[in-house]
Amino acid sequence: MADVAREANVSGQTVSRVSNGRDNVDPETRERVLEAMRKLGYRPNSAARALRSGRFHSIGVIMFTLSSFGNMRTLDAIAIAAADAGYSITLIPVPHPTQGEVSVAFDRLSEEAVDGVIIIVEAHLLDENDVVLPAGLPVVVVDSTARDRYPVVDTDQAHGARLATEHLLELGHRTVWHVAGPERSYSATHRRESWEATLRAHGAEVPPVVVGDWSSESGHELGLELARNPEVTAIFAANDQMALGVLRAMHETGRAVPDEVSVVGFDDMEESRSFWPPLTTVRQFFGEVGRRSVEALLHEVESGEQEDSTLVATELIVRESTAAPRA
Template sequence: MADVARLAGVSAQTVSRVSNGYAGVNEETRRAVLDAMKELDYRPNSAARALKRGEFRTIGVITFTLATTGNVRTLEAIATAAAREGYAVTLLPVALPTQDEVRGAFSRLEELAVDAVIVIMEVHLLDAVTLTLPPHVQVVVVDSDAGNHYTVVDTDQAGGTRAAVRHLLDLGHETVWHLGGPEDSFAAQRRADAWRAALAEAGRTAPPLVRGDWSAESGYRAGLQLAEAPGCGAVFVANDQMALGLLRALHERGLRVPEDVSVIGFDDIPEASSFLPPLTTVHQDFAEVGRLCVAAVLRKVRQEEPERGTTLVPTRLVLRASTAGPGRRDAE
């Protein structure tokens, strides 16, 4: 900075004001400083500037898995929204949702100098009695039942599920079977609870719940069971990958979709419209989830504390060719 000041014939303070974009420097002086910077190949030290200001313009993201579509697309949306605000993202995956793992992740992020943290939990935070988040860190939580304990952003899991179940019942199906996600997943449990509630509201009996692990392979295995289940004429699947496996299993068992079995997924992944048949599914707005997460955490950074509690992002049902009225299996 001193070299730039000497070459431009100005003070080091003026160089600092120009490099930080402050007003109050006339255009001739500003141009002289910028020319000197260019000639000397001077670049401001962003790390030193961050230490001085106590602001690193980096958001930490902790996630327990990158194996699910929801987590990956949420992470992508957070990174995109952060970049629009001039922030970078530091990702720190942890192996297990335990207190030691979480504490270690926050300690590591503090060493890496982040301004705030977004946690993609996909767990029952309140049920894990020993799992708490550091109170001194600015935190926003995604996909958890943290309730009023933290600022939470989540997809409207229950609303999307009710729309799917009602669509199948409105088509004339007597009941709706459910291929759910893993039991330890908050999103999977919310969808399973909403499925039961929607059937109860309609005066229908809920069939036995069949679970997978979000993968297409687990959907295929569960599909082989459902293909043998009497009266299974409509299935709501907790995600699109498992629905893909289900479609394969039904095809191998000689069952047609939607003539024999109607199928609805959840997520609306880009490939869903290319399934055979194209999959009716619940669309999640991951971009909006990411935007709201970044907006909430930056309000915390700027000491504009957002209210604790959960913000729900609406879903919408996307109708394609995998659902139709009752077939012969509904009467079995």
């Protein structure tokens, strides 16, 4: 910094203001300093800056899985929102989410020096007392619960499941069968509970739930089981991948969609409009979830105050996989 100051014929304080992006520097002087930086190959030392300011301008992300559509879309939005705010992200995957694994992930992030952490763990882990999170570190939770300890940003899972179920009932189907996600999944639990509550509110029979693992393979296997039951005329799958497997099963067993069986998914992944038939589904706004999670975290980092939890609305996208049942 002293070399830059000599080269630009300014004070070290002026160089500091320029390197930190302050606006109280004359434009001509700023350009002279920047030119000196370029000439000398000067790069501001982020570690030294962190020691002075107490900020690392880094966000930690603990994520349950990198394979799911929703998690990757949310992570992409977090990375973009963080970069726009001048922050980098440090990602710690937790492939087998247990209480101990989440605690270990926090320990690793503590070594990486982050200003706060976003947790994307869809299992019901954060409801359990054995998860130890460090005191004083800002935390925002996505797609889980946190017993009111931390702000939660999530899709309104219950509203989306209600939209899907009511759509099928309003078409005239007597009831709706459900291909649920894993029992340990927070999202799957809320979608299943809302599906059941909606059927009961409309006086419809609640069929037995069949449980998959989010994959199209499990949807196909369970779809073959449902296809053998002639009473099944409407199916709500807890995600688009399992809905794809259901569509394949119906095709293989000769049950036409939507003439004999209507199918609704959840997510609105890009490929859903290219399924055959194009899939009616519930759209989640993962980009909005990611952006708001970064906003909530940085608000606490900068002010020391937690924001309220946020639910991002869902939208029903009606395509050709649903229709009124045959008379």
